[in-house]
Structure formats: C-alpha cells, structure tokens
Amino acid sequence: MQTNEIIKRFREHFERNGHSVVPSASLLLDDPNLLFVNAGMVPFKPYFLGEAPAPWPRATSIQKVVRTGDIEEVGKTSRHTTFFQMAGNFSFGDYFKERAIELAWELITKSQDDGGYGLDPERIWVTVYQDDDESIALWQKIAGLPEERVQRRGMEDNLWSMTVPGPCGPCSEIYYDRGPQFGEEGGPVVDEDRYLEVWNLVFMQNVRGPGGAKKDFEILGELPNKNIDTGMGVERMAALLQGVENVYETDLVRTVISKAEELSRRRYGADHTDDVRFRVIADHARTGVMLIADGVTPGNEARGYVLRRLLRRIVRSARLLGVTEPVLATFAAVVRDTMGSSYPDLVTDFARIESIIKAEEDTFLTTLTAGSKIFEVAAEEIRSAGRAMLPGDKAFQLHDTYGFPIDLTLEMAAEQGLSVDEDGFRRLMAEQRARAKADAASRKTGHGDQSVYRELLNLGATEFTGYAELASEATVRGIVRDGQRVRSAVEGEIVEVVLDRTPLYAESGGQESDAGVIVADGLDLEVVDVQKVAKKLWVHQVRVRGGELVEGQHVEARVDQEWRVGARQGHSGTHVVHAALRQVLGPSALQSGSYNKPGYLRLDFAWTGGLSEETRSEIEEVSNLAVRKDLPVKVVYTSLPGAKEMGAVALFGETYDEEVRVVEIGGPWSRELCGGTHVEHSSQIGPITLLGESSVGSGVRRIEAYVGIEAFRYLATERALMQNLAAMLKVPDADVPGRVEALVERLRVAEKELERLRGAQLLSSVGQFVEQAQDVRGVAVVAVAVPNGVSAGDLRTLAVEVRNRLGSRPGVVALFSVDGSKVSFVVATTAAARDLKLAAGKLVPAFAPVIGGRGGGKPDLAQGGGTDATGVDKAIAALRAEVDRAVAGS
Template identity: 80%
Template sequence: MQTHEIIKRFREHFENAGHKYVPSASLLLDDPNLLFVNAGMVPFKPYFLGEAPPPAPRMTSIQKCVRTPDIDEVGKTTRHNTFFQMAGNFSFGDYFKEDAIRLAWELVTKPQSDGGYGLDPERIWVTVYLDDDEAADLWQKVAGLPPERIQRRDIEDNYWSMGVPGPCGPCSEIYYDRGPAFGEEGGPVVDEDRYLEIWNLVFMQNVRGEGGAKRDYPILGELPDKNIDTGMGVERVAMLLQDVDNVYETDLVRTVITKAEQLSGREYGANETDDVRFRVIADHARSGVLLVGDGVTPGNEARGYVLRRLLRRIVRSARLLGVTEPVLTRFAEVVRDAMGPSYPELVSGFARIEQVLKAEEDTFLRTLDAGSRIFETAAAEVKSDGRATLPGDKAFQLHDTYGFPLDLTLEMAAEAGLTVDEDGFRKLMAEQRARAKADAAGKKTGHGDQTVYRELLELGGTEFTGYTELASEATLRGIVSGGKRVKSAREGDIVEVVLDRTPLYAESGGQESDAGTIVTANAELEVVDVQKVARKLWVHQVRVLSGEIAEGEHVEARVDPEWRVGARQGHSGTHVVHAALRQVLGPSALQSGSYNKPGYLRLDFAWTGGLSEEARSEIEEVSNLAVRKDLPVKVVYTDMGGAQEMGAVALFGETYDETVRVVEIGGPWSRELCGGTHVEHSSQIGPITVIGESSVGSGVRRLEAYVGIEAFKYLAQERALVQNVAALLKVPDAEVPARVEALVERLRVAEKELEKVKAAQLVANAGSLAEQALDVRGVALVALQLPEGTSGADVRTIAGEVRNRLGDKPGVVGLFAPDGDKVSFVVATTSAARDLGLAAGKLVPAFAPAVGGRGGGKPDLAQGGGTNPGGIGDAVTALRTEVDRALEQR
C-alpha cells in the first residue's frame, strides 16, 4: 500500500467517525519552546491548554514534522529521521480511552478491502503505563488482546507531558511484531527493533508542575476535561504495509536514493559506508525541501542554521559518493514529485524552493574551497612540526566555521597521511552542545497561568469593530493587574482591560497596534498597547490618566484618527510593494516577514542577492504607478480552499482561522490573506519612497520605505541636502553628481600620492630601526614598539624592510603597534636566523599572551593581534627571552 493511500485511509476513517479534518500546519509556528513543529499535536496546543476553544470536539490531521536533535546520527542507522508525517486524532472533552482504543484498533486491523490497514491482530502488542489498569482492561475488552501481549512501562516510556508545566497523562503504544528475523521474542520491553511502535495514544487527564522533562515532577491534579491526543507514524506503517525493512525503503524515500544512485553510478546496499551517505541524502532532502517550502532560508542562527546543516550534509554526502555536479535542485525535484500529492505547495512554490537551494549550494561550494585551503595550511603546519595528528581544535574550527563535518576532515587528513585528534574534537563539540542546550533551556518556558484570560474568554471573544468605525460603545469586562483580575483601577495605574467590543487594532500581521483612548463618564485611559490572547481576546494595556474605572462599566473606545490614517497607509503600502516586488523580480520573491506603522513599512523577502539600483527604482516606480491608478481595495471573506483558488498569498508561519480575510488591491494584482486595516483606494496610500535595501540573513533581503506624509518629509530632506551641497560647491543642483565625482577622483589621486610618500618614509625609517638591533647570542634582534595608530599593513611593510636591512646575518624582527585598545604585531626572520632554528611562527606563542592575543604564520613571517596594548613591553621582553632560550638549546 502506497503512503498516499495510507494517509487517505486514515483521514477517511476518522472523518467517518465524526472528526473534523485539519490540513497540516506549517513546520513553523510561533512557539517559544519549539524550533519546528515536532509532533502532530503541536498545532492543537492552544485547545489542550484552554487558551482557545477548539473549532470541533473531534479533529484529525496528518501533520508534517521535523525533529533535529540527532542530525549527526542520521544515516548511521535506519532508525533516525528528521522529517516524518504524524497522523493523529484528537478529542477535546468528547471521547476518552475506550473510543480512542476502539478507533485505532479498527483502522489497524480492519481488512484492506474494507478500508483498513489489514494488519494481523495476532502480531499486535501494546504497552500501558505502570498503574493504568483501566487502559489494560480496555485493550482486552475492546480488542480482545491477551494479557501477555499487554506490557507495562514506567514514566520514561508511557507517560506524556510537554516537558514543561501543563497537561499530561498516561499513554498507550501500539507495536507490531515483525518476526524473529528482526530480533528477540518477548515484546517491546525486550526488543523495539523486532516490535515496531506504530501508534501512541495519549490519555491527557492530569496537570503537571515544575520539574524534569521526563520525570521528577509533581502531578497537581486532574484536568477539568479529559482529552485524547494520538499520533500514528505514517512512515512506520508504510514499512509494514510495503514489507520493507526500514523507512529508507518506503516509496516516498527510496525515490531519492534511486536518484542518488543514478547521479553517482553507485548502488545502495553495496557497502555500509556508501549506504550511510545515501540515507543522509534521502532523509535530509525531504526535510530540507519541506523547510524551504514553509519559508525557512539557510542562515547562521536557529532554524536557518539547522536547514543549512541539512543541505550541506546532502552536498557533502554526494561529493563523497563521487558526484561533482550541483545536486540540491535535482533531489528537490524528486521530493516535489513524491510529496506533491500530499503537499501541493511544494509544486506551486517550487521556483522559489529551487532558487534558495541553488544559492545555498553555490555558497557552500565556495566555502568548501575556502575550507580546503584552511585544511591544507593546517596540515602543512602539522607536518612541518614533525607531527602526524591534526589537533582537535583545528578540526572543530573547520566544522564550526567552514561547515566541514568531521568525516570529511578525516578523509582529507587520511589522504594527506595524517590522523585527527577525534577525542579533542568531540570534547569541543560536547562543550558547544552543552552551551546550546543551556541556552535553549534558558529560553524554554512553561505555559504561564492563563486562567485569568480563560475566565474572560468564557464570556466570549472580543468583537473587533475597527474595520468600519473608529469609536465603539463597549462594556468593560475585566481589568487585569500583575496577572490577576482586579475590580478597579485608578489614576496613575497601568493595567490591562478587556472589552466586549473594540475598534482598536491588536498588533498582528506585522502591523503595530492602534493608538487611542478609552473613556468613561468619569475617567480617561491612554491605550499603550493592544495584543490578542488566544486569537479571540483583545487585551488593551492602558494608563489611567484620570478618574477611576471598574469592571462592568460602560465605556467608549476611540482610535486616534491620525494614527489610523498612517497605519492604513503603511499596511496597504506593504501589500503594494510586495506586489511590485513580485512583478519586477518574479513570483518567487515572496514576503517572509513585515512590519509597518504609520508612515513606514519594512518588508523581508526571499532573495539571494542584493538588488541592483535599476531593480530598486523599478519596484518604487511600479508601486507609485499602482498608487496613481487609484486601484480599488476590496475585502473578501472565504475559507482557506477558496482563498487558494483565488490565488491569495498566505504568509509563512502564519496561522489562519476557518474563515479567512482576503485583501485585494487592483483585483488579482495584489491578493493576500490579511487581517490588517487598509485604505479604500490605492491613491490614499500617498507616495511610496524606498529608503533602503539590505541583507538580513542568507537568502533574505529587506526593503524599507516611507509612505504618505513621511515620504514627502523624506524627499524634502533629500532636496534640502542636495541644495546645501550645491550651494557649497557653487553649482546648479543638476551638476552636483558630476562635481562630487570629480572631487572624489581628485581625493583618490591625492591619497595615492600620500601613500607613496608614506611608503618612502617607512623605508627611510627602516634603516634607523635596524641600527637599534640588540645582539642575542650572535643574532640581531629588533624588538620595538611603533607609533600609535600604525596600521597592520604598515607594520608588516616596516618589518620586511628592517629584515632586508639586516642583510645576510642572522636576524629577528618583532614590531608592535598599539591602536586604541588593540595591538598589531609582526615577526620576521632572515634566512640565516631560520638556519639556526628561529622560525617566526614558533616565536609568536611565547609573547602573544602578554598582549592578550594570538597569531601565527610561516617560518619567515608571522603576524597577529591582541587586546592589551599595555602588555607590549612584556611582549618585547618575552620575545627576547624566547630567542635567547631557543639559541641556548641548540
């Protein structure tokens, strides 16, 4: 049975059982505890936590997931995978253990001719939590499982929580016996290779407190409503139904390996070394393409760093298989064709995916060249010192700075006749992981006490009236201070207030919250901020300017009209610039983030290089033409399917309700899902002036612009600047560029002449410096401090000239130049000094600590820098001592 059929049957089974089907959420969700969605239940967390009411009591989904803690283990075994699909069914206070067990059992064992998976009931085992007698009894009652195939496990295996305070409960896992060829008898407690886990049923019934992620935490009590959260591993079921040994042999994964075989001319299964590389490519290609498809771009931090590692491991593995041509887009095409039926966004967005992958591969190939040169230098140093082992810190530098995995360094070292200090490398890696883990733990937070907002949410969500009015009558439902509900607040207090209706926009979709006031008969409140809680409750942070307010009061909420005018211009301007960007650069230039406020907009978009001045000007011109055309702005409410049919652009990582709001500017020219406030005609945006374009990470660019009156002010400042420069130069405005260009050229010529004079002075000074040489056991040593501010390049030039003045005699030159809180140094040796064993690179470690620095180089010349200019005197002494010691030991 093919994987797409497995997914189809799961969905139909639970839809027939009254579950609402929910498409897979993006791999990127706004959750401080998660880098990526790593479990099927993650998109449903607000419902389990009570932060929002579920749209249905029963729901089901097939969620794409990525887990990346064990990237380095992928490929070495057939068990580790980064991307997988989790099919799940969920109940929010509806059914519980008995129905969850029944529904799972029916689908797993029902004959394939009847729409099930047709697995042999006699080969199914389950585990339950130690004291969950209820679940054990239900497996016997509902499924007829004998007690000997129901095993009990402790909290590490069969008790679930999010790892932080919140919902938790016992779970029950379903295993399938693959037979004696795969391991020992005795059930999953004996051998989890033979007994393959395919489904986990979580009985969410308790609340846990602070403590460890897996154990050592208190159970605080029972949840008011018991919930069900299950997850079935789609790939694992595919293994069983396709009768293959592991995930890499299943239909949607094996296709990537087949492509790698074609490109490399090698065969999967021929030897374990190559098999590891084939498996890395197959796994990472799926994860990489799905992540790029959801808006991640390669970078050096967080999600971008993980994606970069995945993609570079693919390229490196292909290289080790003998493939020298670019491969990422070739593998991406296979993933698109295999996964497209389940995730059509891979097909529609493939042009952008392809562009991101090509840019990253080009970058990495350049990095490989640079890293190879670093390795060759390091290897030469090791050999020149008579050693045969590359230090662990050098291997770590290659890994951390240049993206060289250890096995690539090992292979290159072997070719050079060297070994690598693997223990030293792994120690440094462990230290780095420990730091990263500590940092992640510091950022990981529990789900704070949302009780006060749940109470208010039970009264109903806030009605947002701001699309049609700037002032609304409302009732003050609640006042919150310090996380607690209070009855009143008085002048000077800063509190949060919740109204039953409000015209004030809550910050979202990149748009700042509205400014405004809330007034009563006796009080006035300044609105400082507005945020949404659980996407349905508007929480206004206010400062009580006068009087006193109390729960239940009648109020009027007012938006500052000037603020709203500017906010609408900013948000509509963002849509216009996004549409212009796509018109000029192509549809792959998709927005990946934005921020707008009155008069200003910032738009991040996927692109792999700086924009030319022509492209920038064209984007600005297309934007302003759209303003001049006075395009109509229309709002359409529909469902997600309808929005997709319209061609509306959805933003990466955003979560949308069942009913979505589509904002059109000029019909199909600009059509985006958006909840923001907008102008009624494009002419109301006013002029749009692009003020900057820059990089904010690999594959991501940022455009900034002013709109409306702010654009006028900016252009007025620019005009005044040009007029002032014209007045200084005493030329008409139009001649300013030519006159400035002429001045710059004259300055460039003058600087070149100055450099010649400076170089002549340096050469002239070299003679006097050489005359200050000290005799150290027959070696002329020039160890001096140069004047403040001498550049590193000049230090090197002077050192070379002084060495030349020493002629054929043994000589060592060590020069130091302070510059603020930094110091540059250079050591140069004559040929005769090197014959005596005085190598510049080996002298540096003796004095570098004195100036708080480090450096290195070749026997004839070494250089470096430090952060302690006050230690130059000690460094000079240390250099003199080291030369004396080296000569004494000859």
C-alpha cells in the same frame, strides 16, 4: 501500498466517521516552547489547553513534523529521522477511549480490499499505562487481544504530557510483530525493533503538576473535558505495508537514495559507512525542502541554523560518496516530485526553494575553502610545536564558526597524520548545548497560569468592530493586574482590560496595535498596547489617567483617528510593495515577514542577491503607479481552500481559521490573506518612498519605505539637503552629482600621492635600520620599533626590504609598529639564518606573549599582533635571547 494511498485511506476513514479534515499546519508556529512543530497535536494545543474553543468536536489531519534533537544520530541507524508525517485523529470532549480504540482497530485490521491496511490481528500487540485497567478491558472487548499481548508500562513510557504542568493522560501504543528475524520474542517491552510501534492513542483526561519531563510528577485531578489525541507514523506504516526493513526503503524516501546512488555510482546496502551517508542525504533533503517551503532560510541562529546544518550535512555526505558537483537542487527536485501531490506548494514554489538551496551550497563551498585554510594553519602550528593532536577548541572553532562537521576535521587531520582531541571537542559541544538549553528554558513561557484569560474567554470572544467604526460602546468584562484578576483600578495604575467589543486593532500580521483611549464619565484610560490571547480575546494594556475603572462598567473605546489613517496607509502600502516585488522580480519573491506602523513599512522577502539601483527604482515606480491608479480595495471572506483557489498569498508560519479574510488591491494584482486594517482605494496610501534594501540573512532581503505624509516629509528633507549642497558647491541642483564625483576623484588622487610619498619615506629609512643590526653569535639581528601608525602591509614590505639589504649573511629582522595599545609585528629571516634553524614562525612564540599577542607564518616570514604596547622593548630583548639560544644549541 504506496505512502500516498496510506494517507488517503487514513483521511477517508476518519472523514467517514464524522471527523473534520484539517490541513497540515506550517512547521513554524508561534510557540515559545517549539522550534518546529514536533507532533501532530501541536496545532490543536490551544483547544486541549482550554485557551480557545475547538471549531469542531472531532478532527483528523496529516501533519508534517520535524524533530531535530538527534541530528547527529541520523544515518547511523535506520530509525532516526528528522522529518516524518503524523496521521492523527482528535476528539475535543466528544468520544473517548472506547471509540478511539474501535476506530484505530478497524482501520489497521480491515482488509485492503475494503479500504483498510489489512494488518494481521494475530501479530498486533499493545501497551497501556500501568494502572489503566479500563483500556485493557476495552482492548480485550473490541479487539479480542489475549492478555499476554497487552503489556503494562510505567509513567515514562505510557503517561503522556506536554512535559510541563497542564493536560496529561495515559496512552496506549499499538505495535506490530515483524517476526523473529528482527529480534527477540516477548513483545515491545523486550524488543522495539522486532515489535514496531505504529500508533499511539493518548487518553487526555488528567492535569499534571510540576516535576520531571516524563516522570516523577503528581497527577492533580481530572480535566473538565476528556480529549483524544492519537498519532500514526505514516512512514512506519509504509515500511510495514511495503514489506521493507525501515523507513529509508519506503517509496518516498528510497527515491532520494536512488538519485544519490546514480550520482555517486555507489550502491546502498553494500557498505555501512556509505549507507550512513545515503540515509543522511535522504532524510535531510526532505526536511530541508519542507523547512524552506514553510519560510525558513539558512542562517546562524535558531531555525536558520538547523536548516543550514542539515543542508551542509547533505553536501558533505555527497562529497564523501565521491560526488563533486553541486547536489542540493537535484535532491530537492526529487523531493518535489515525490511529495508534491501531498504538498502542492513544493511544486508551485520550487523556483524560490531552489534558489535558496543553490545559494547556500555556493556559500558552503566557499566556507569549505576558508575553513580548509584555517585548518592548514592550525596543522602547521601543531607540527611546528612538535605535537600531533589538533586541540578540541580548534576543532570546535572549525565546527562552530566555519560550519565544519567534526567528521570532516577528523578526515583532514588523518590525511596529515594528526589526531583530534575529540573528548575536548565533545565537551565544548556539550557546554554549548547546555547554554542553548538554559537560554531556551529562560525564554520558555510554557503554559503558565492562563486561567485568568480562560475565565474571560469563557464569557465569550471579544467582538472586533474596528473594520467598520473607530468608536464602540463596550462593557468591561475583566481587569488583570500582574496576572491576577482584580475588581478595579485607580489613577496611575497600568492594568490589562478585556472588553466585550472593541474597535482597537490588536498587534498581529506585522501591524502595530492601535493607539487610542477608553473613556466614560469621570474615567480616562490611555491605551498603551493591544494584544490577542488565543486569537479570540483582545487584551488592552492601559494607563489609568483619571477616575476609577471597575469591572462591569460601561465605557466607550476610541481609536486615535490620525493613528489609524497612518496605520492603514502602512499596511496597504506593504501589500502594494509586495505585489510590486512579485511583478518586478517574479512570483518567487515571497514575503517572509513584515512590520508596519503609521507612515512606515518594512518587508522581508525571499531573494538571494542584492537589488540593483535600477531594480529598486522600478519597484518604487510600480508601487506608486498602483497608488496613482486609485485601485479599489476589496475584502472577501471565504474558506482557506477557496482563498487558495483565488490565488491569495498566505504568509509563512501563520495559522488561519476555517473562514479567512482576503484583501484585494486591484483584484488579482494584490490578493493576500490578511486581518489588518486597510484603505478603501490605493490612492489613499499616498506616496511610497523606498529607503533602502539590505540583507537580513542568507536568502532573505529587507526593503523599507515611508508612506503617506512621512514619505512627503522624507522627500522634503532630501530636497533641502540637495539645495544646501548646491549652495555650498555653487552649482545648480542638477550639477551636484557631477561636482561631488569630481571632488571625490581629486581626493582619491591626493590620497594615492600621499601614500606614495609615505612609502618612499619609509623605504628611505631602510639603511638606518640595517645600520642598527646587532651581532648575536654571528647573526645580524634588526629588532626595532618603527614610527607609529605604519600599517601591517607597509610593515611587511619594510621588513622584506631590510632582509634583502642584509644580503647573504645570516640575519633576522623583527619590526614592531604601535597604534595606541595595539602592536603589529613582522619577522623575516635570510636564507643563511634559516640554515641555522632560525625559522621566522618558530621565533614568534618566544616574544609574542610579552606583548599579549600571537602570530605565525612560514620559516622565511611571519607576522602577528598584540594588545600590550608597553611590552615592545621586552619583546625585542626576548627575540634576541631566543636567537642566541637557538644558535648556541645548533
């Protein structure tokens, strides 16, 4: 049974049984605890946590999932993967254990002809939490499982929680016996390779306290509503139903391996080392494409760094298989072809995905070149020092700074007869991970005590009136100070206020929150900020400027009208610039982030190279033409599938309710899902002036602009600047660029002439330096400090010229240049000196520490620098002493 059929049957089974079908959420959710969505229930966490009411009593989804904790282990075994699909069914206070077990058992054991998976009931085992007698009785009642095929397990295995205080509950896992050829008999407690877990049913019924992530915590009590969260691993079920040994041999994954076989002309299954590489390619290709499709771009931090690692591991694995041509786009196309039916965005957005991975592959190939040079220098230093092991810190530097996988460093070292301090490398890697974990822990908010907001949410969601009015009568539902609900607040205090209705926009979708006031007789509150909690509750941070605020009080909330005018211009301007980008650059130039406030907008978009001046001008012109055309702005409320059918653009990482708001500017020209405030006609945006465009990461560009009165002020400032320049240069405005260009050219010519004269002056002093040579055991040693300010390049030229003047006699030249506290130096040796074993690179360690520096190079020429200029005289003495020692010992 093909994977797509497995998914179809799961979805249809639960839809027939009253579940709402919920599409997969993005892999990127606004959750401080998670880098990526790592479980099928993650999008439903607000409902399980009681932060928001569930839109449906029961739901089902096929959720894409990425787990990156074991990246280094992927490929080494056939079990580790980073991307998989989790099929789940969920109940929010509706059915519980009995119905959950019935639904799972029916689907997995019903014959394939009747729409099930047709697993043999006699080969099914289950585990339950150690004291969950109720589940054991239900399995025996519903499935007729004998006692020996129901096994009890402890808290670490069969008590689920989010690893922090909050909801938890016993779980029951379903396993399938694959037969004696896969391992020992005795059930999953004995061998989880033979007994493959395919389904986990979580009975969310309790609240846990603080303690360990998986065990050693206290059960505090029961939840008010008992919930069901189950997950079936789609790829694992595919392995069973397709009769293959592991997920890498299933239909959607094996196709990537087949392409790698074709490119490498090697065969999967013939060699374990090669198999590791094939599996890395297959797994990481799927994960990488899915992450890019959801808006991640390669970078050096957080999600971007994970993606970069994955893509570079693919390239490296392909190289180790003997493939030298670019490969990422080829593997991405296979993923698109195999998974596009389930995830249509892979097809429609492939041009953007392909451009990002091609750029990353090009970057990595350059990195390989640069890193290889760093390795060569390090290897030479090691051999020169008579050692044979690359230090762990150098291997870590190659990994951390240049993106070199450790296996690449090991291979390159072996080729040169060197070993690598792997223990030191692993220790530094462990320290880095520990720092990352500590940083993540410090940033975690977890699911702390939000009971105060849940209490207020139970009173009903805040009604947002700001689309229709700028002032609304309201009632104070709650006042929060320092996380605690209070009855009142007085002048001078800063508190949070929840109203039953408000016209003040809460920060979201890149738009800043509204400025405004909340007033009543004798009461004056300045609104400092407005945020949403659980997408339903508007929380106003206010400063009490006068009077006393009391819970239950009737007030009026007012938006600052000038602020709203500017905010609407900024947000609508963002949509216009986005549409202009897509018109000029093509549909792959998708927004990946934005920020707007009155008079200003910033938009990040997927693009791999800088924009020319002509392209920026064209984008600006298209934007302003849209403003001049006075395009109508229309808001449409529809379902998410309906919005996609309309061609509306959805933003990466955003989650949407069943009913969505589509904002159109000029009909299909600009059509985006958006909850922000907007103008009624595009002419109300006013002029749009682009400020600039820059890179904010690999594959992501940023464009900034002023709109409305801010754009006018910016242009007025530019005009005044031009007029001042024209007055200074005594030319008309139109002639300013030409006159400035002429002045710059004259300056460039003058600088070149100065450089030539300075070089000639330096070379004129070569004879003086040669005359200062001191004889050290028959070697002419020129070791002097040259005039301050000589550049490293000039210092090198000067040293070579002095060496040449020494002719055929043994000679060592060491020149030092001081710039403040910094020191640059160059060491050069004649051929006769090198015959005496005086190598420039080996002389450097004798004096460099004296000036707090380091350096290196070849036997004939070496250079470096230091940070202690006071040590130059001692360094010169140390050099002479080293020449004396070396010649005496030769």
